[in-house]
Amino acid sequence: MKVRVLICDDAEFMRNLLKDIFTHAGFEVVGEAINGDDVVDKYKILKPDVVTMDIVMPVKSGIDAVREITEYDPKAKIVMCSALGQEILVMDAIEAGAKDFIVKPFTSEQVIKTIKKVLESEV
């Protein structure tokens, strides 16, 4: 069965880039969310295997979204997509329940490796 991914980013460019990477690797992108509120709603409906989450977004931040999703599903596997200079925010997200993170700019190989690691992890 294909790995089901939910992508959350307010930038269309990033969503498309990630979508390409995942599709190429044989994952199924089950949905795209454009802000923190949107992703929480879509997570509950789509129940994806893994979520990629931008940190700074309008309406609701990625960190708050992580917190809400983890509250709803403590086993949720969320990978943060961060940029340089967002290190402290990444740690806040980890504290909120994020399982791993990738730092932009990233290669498709790094993204897939991190997603696979998170999916296999028992931690």
Next chain:
Amino acid sequence: MKFDTEKYKILFITEAREHIENISKILERSKESFTEEDLNSLFRDAHSIKGISSAMGYTDIAELSHNMENILGKIRAGELLLDDNIRKILIKVTDKLWTVIEQIEKNEKYEDLQSLIDSIKNFQVVDKREDKNKISERAIVRIVFYDNIPSLSARAFLVYKNILSFGDVIESDPSIESIKKGDFKGDLCIKIIIKKTIDSLKKYISQLGEIKHFDISFEKSKEEKIGPEDLKDIGKPTLSKLVKVDVNDLDYFLNITGELLTIKTQIKENLKEIENIEVSNALNQMEILLKDLQNKVMKIRLVPLDTIFSNIPRWVRDLSEKLNKKINLEIKGEDIELDRSVVDALTDPILHIIRNSIDHGIESEDERIRNNKNSYGFLKVQATKEKEKVIISIEDDGRGIDLEKVKKTAIQSGRFSQNYINSLVEKKKILNLLTTPGLSTKETVTDISGRGVGLDVVKNVIESFGGIIDIDSEINRGTKISLILPSTISIVNILVFKSGDFLLATPVDRIQAINKVKIKDMYTLFREKGVILYNEEYIPAVYLNEKLGLKGMKDLNSDYLLGLVLDIFGKKTAVLVDKIIGYREVYLRTLNKPLSLLPGFYSSAILGDGTPILIMDLQGIIS
């Protein structure tokens, strides 16, 4: 042979206290588990108490500590896990030991320990490890990350957090707080009690992509057999670098160093006329060395505030239980050091303030809930160091001090005129009234506070070290009492002056200004009091010689006097003296009886020319 136990009693009490303090300190900080080091230390302390008390013939104390040792032994052997229950029992035993030692010190018959001993003896080992197959090992995990990976601190943070799911982290270097600040350098070392299997931990770490290498080592447990390899380390016995020194010897050293400095000043002053470069070079060299020596001696005399602070959790526990109040306690700055004599003298004042907070400040649970406050009262004891001052503050979030009530009691006490009290508007001035003897705003004197030392005594103690007490309070929000103390006590700047024929001095920092007063501008009210103009304000002025009843009236030939302007509870007062001699740096020594009985004088010093001089507490005399 029966030895004279009385002779050893003081030694016994001091030593027992040291061990008990150690135990409480460790119990306070270990909420869930003991580190191996702590456990060993606890074991040693309990064992020592057992040893010395049985030598003294206190067999039941010995038995109690023996049972404590047993419990600790079981924890060490892994038969018992430290849980709330066991912690409570250990605390109870420690508290009891403390009480008993106190009773012995006061030569009272100490209470019966048998029931407590029985209850520990019968203490069932119920909390055995649930799963014997689960491996519980202490491991040290070291992980070295590649240093060029982006967001290195966040990576380390994630790894740390994930390792938490394999067991309890006892220690980490760097600490998680410093990682969280974002300054992780690449080398992470974690001490952990493993709850899952080692293999699962190894598997987790080995699949991390960003690490250069890692290793996991184990701490040896006591049960392991000692092989010949281990014996290598057991070499010659090493002597401790520390020795115990009698405090009196330290005082002696300090005194001698002070005297040497005085003699040096004397030599220097006498040699002023002789121009000899070699002598003056040697003298300068001597000055540097002496100051160095003095600094060292002063440093030896410093003790951490922990000697008082470590008692606070017990005090708070006792008092809150007695008064049925719930309190969260926070203590900070226990490693800040002060001169031994200051720390010694601070115990009672701090205890008094804490008692007041818990008894009068912090409300009962019901009252707090009614006032929409957290059901737990909050008490914070904090020491901070600012330049040459150490500030100890005791803060609660209780009901605060009612200023109107303070005013009312002040009038009732008969110590102040109604007009004076009614003229007070500034909060600080009103709160300062609380430091006058016999003033307590609580109508009913409770068993806990309101007796013994009052805030006036606290103030006296603090001021005798050249310190200040500061009270701040907000109704329904709480009270904060700060004790502001000089960090070292002995060398101070004094102002030397003459009153009549007498040479006297007072610490410079007590004086706000020196004001020249023309005698014809003085408005004398009666014998010793008058009014002078200072900064376009009329302030009271007091003739020091008349206040002290000294012979030698003011110099009637001179046209003016000098007013030393002081701040007394925010009220300016001038003390009139005849002549200012100048500033001097002196080493203060305490006064002994009978001189110490003189009101208004609190220490003495020797000036450079060998003249002895009394140091005055002018504030004390005037107020």
